[in-house]
Amino acid sequence: MHIAITLADNKGLESSISPIFGRCPFYMLIDPESKEFKIEENPAQSASGGAGVKASQWMIDNEVAAVISGNLGPKAHDVLSSAKIPAFKFQNGSIEETLKAYNDNELESFFEPNVDAHSGIQE
Amino acid sequence: MIITIASGKGGTGKTTIATNLAWTIAHAQEAEKKVTTWLIDCDVEEPNAALFVHPTFEKEKKVERLLPVINQDQCTSSGVCVDVCEYNALAIAGGKTLFFKELCHACGSCVLNCPEGAIHETSEKIGLLQMGSSDSLQFAHGILEIGWSSPTPVIRDLKKWVIPQQTQSDSTYILDASPGTACPVVESFRGADFALLVTEPTPFGLHDLVLVAELIFKEFKIPSGIVINKSGRGDEIIEQFASEKNIPILMRVPLSRDIAEAYARGKLLVEAFPQYKDQFIALHKKIGEMIRERQPKQ
Numbered sequence: 234m235h236i237a238i239t240l241a242d243n244k245g246l247e248s249s250i251s252p253i254f255g256r257c258p259f260y261m262l263i264d265p266e267s268k269e270f271k272i273e274e275n276p277a278q279s280a281s282g283g284a285g286v287k288a289s290q291w292m293i294d295n296e297v298a299a300v301i302s303g304n305l306g307p308k309a310h311d312v313l314s315s316a317k318i319p320a321f322k323f324q325n326g327s328i329e330e331t332l333k334a335y336n337d338n339e340l341e342s343f344f345e346p347n348v349d350a351h352s353g354i355q356e
Numbered sequence: 357m358i359i360t361i362a363s364g365k366g367g368t369g370k371t372t373i374a375t376n377l378a379w380t381i382a383h384a385q386e387a388e389k390k391v392t393t394w395l396i397d398c399d400v401e402e403p404n405a406a407l408f409v410h411p412t413f414e415k416e417k418k419v420e421r422l423l424p425v426i427n428q429d430q431c432t433s434s435g436v437c438v439d440v441c442e443y444n445a446l447a448i449a450g451g452k453t454l455f456f457k458e459l460c461h462a463c464g465s466c467v468l469n470c471p472e473g474a475i476h477e478t479s480e481k482i483g484l485l486q487m488g489s490s491d492s493l494q495f496a497h498g499i500l501e502i503g504w505s506s507p508t509p510v511i512r513d514l515k516k517w518v519i520p521q522q523t524q525s526d527s528t529y530i531l532d533a534s535p536g537t538a539c540p541v542v543e544s545f546r547g548a549d550f551a552l553l554v555t556e557p558t559p560f561g562l563h564d565l566v567l568v569a570e571l572i573f574k575e576f577k578i579p580s581g582i583v584i585n586k587s588g589r590g591d592e593i594i595e596q597f598a599s600e601k602n603i604p605i606l607m608r609v610p611l612s613r614d615i616a617e618a619y620a621r622g623k624l625l626v627e628a629f630p631q632y633k634d635q636f637i638a639l640h641k642k643i644g645e646m647i648r649e650r651q652p653k654q
Contacts, residue, residue: 283444283459290438290447308456315449 235262236299237292243272250323252303255284256353265332285309292318301331310346358529359643360548364564366535368556369585374532375408376625380636382493391526396518397497398544399534400510408624411488411495419483419513421462426453430474437466458505483510485517511543537567549647551580557590562597569601579646581606607639
């Protein structure tokens with residue numbers, strides 16, 4: 234079982250978590266218990282459109298159990314919730330701290346999108 | 357003769373030049389019993405040329421696109437449609453295929469490639485075309501449906517509807533393009549004989565003029581000329597660019613409160629200040645000469 238975390242860079246467990254879902258450069262797929270992880274490039278990062286949809290499809294195809302991201306747009310929210318993949322809001326802190334908060338059920342859930350479509354483009 | 361008017365930057369006066377040029381030559385040609393002049397407003401996101409020429413519309417046509425409809429009972433979640441969609445408008449989630457209309461470019465790939473034949477198409481209105489006349493000026497424009505984000509197909513249909521494939525060489529078509537240099541402007545230039553670039557003597561005006569001039573130079577290779585609107589202070593920056601690129605400055609309209617007031621009342625420049633008629637006739641003549649110079653010698 235692994236969950237996905239949006240990353241701004243690729244520095245292993247020292248990576249910074251990205252606030253952007255669809256167009257962040259990397260995703261970490263990590264087992265929240267064993268902390269075994271791998272980092273993959275986001276295939277949707279430079280999509281001409283529909284990055285949130287494409288990234289969500291990637292999450293489904295990679296069978297992630299949950300997603301942690303700073304923001305989540307309306308289309309990504311639709312796709313993830315249709316696939317019953319819960320999404321949680323990253324507050325701040327390191328990957329270790331975020332995983333601990335996830336394991337302790339302290340992360341806020343995205344019951345609805347928190348940003349408009351195309352918000353990832355402005356960053 | 358097809359003249360497309362563009363600027364890059366919005367608010368430089370494309371519509372002012374397009375409406376006055378079209379109006380003036382339509383009336384001049386009527387006097388000489390010559391052929392028709394068309395004004396075609398290609399800024400389908402905010403068509404406003406009609407506000408100045410007050411056409412009476414006689415014909416209308418809907419613009420439609422074919423969008424996919426997924427039969428969820430037949431769908432086996434193969435994911436083929438998701439893979440072939442270049443625009444990420446489809447996703448398979450929770451055993452269902454989700455479709456995001458606003459991302460769809462109506463290319464039909466999903467319909468062609470679905471292994472189960474579970475996708476068919478239905479047409480949806482994305483815009484309206486209107487055609488009519490105002491005195492001797494023929495007029496047409498397109499209106500993009502609210503909520504649609506892609507104006508290009510509306511412009512394509514508008515041009516196809518109004519301009520015959522085999523253009524009669526003596527009709528004049530004046531196309532008012534939208535701001536910017538992206539797909540809608542490219543579509544407005546397709547098939548044009550001349551690019552008339554309207555600018556203002558400001559750093560913003562120059563910046564976007566450079567972009568649109570580059571587009572013409574790289575993609576269309578048609579003759580072009582510049583009109584400086586709101587001219588009088590800072591013209592040097594435009595003059596310098598024009599002389600570097602060898603693009604002639606064909607006309608100047610001064611920055612003037614009187615002109616701005618007439619515009620704000622919805623008046624044509626040539627109605628409020630008839631002395632400009634000669635300048636627009638001279639502009640048209642010069643454009644005609646430049647097009648003929650560029651044509652290969654028989």
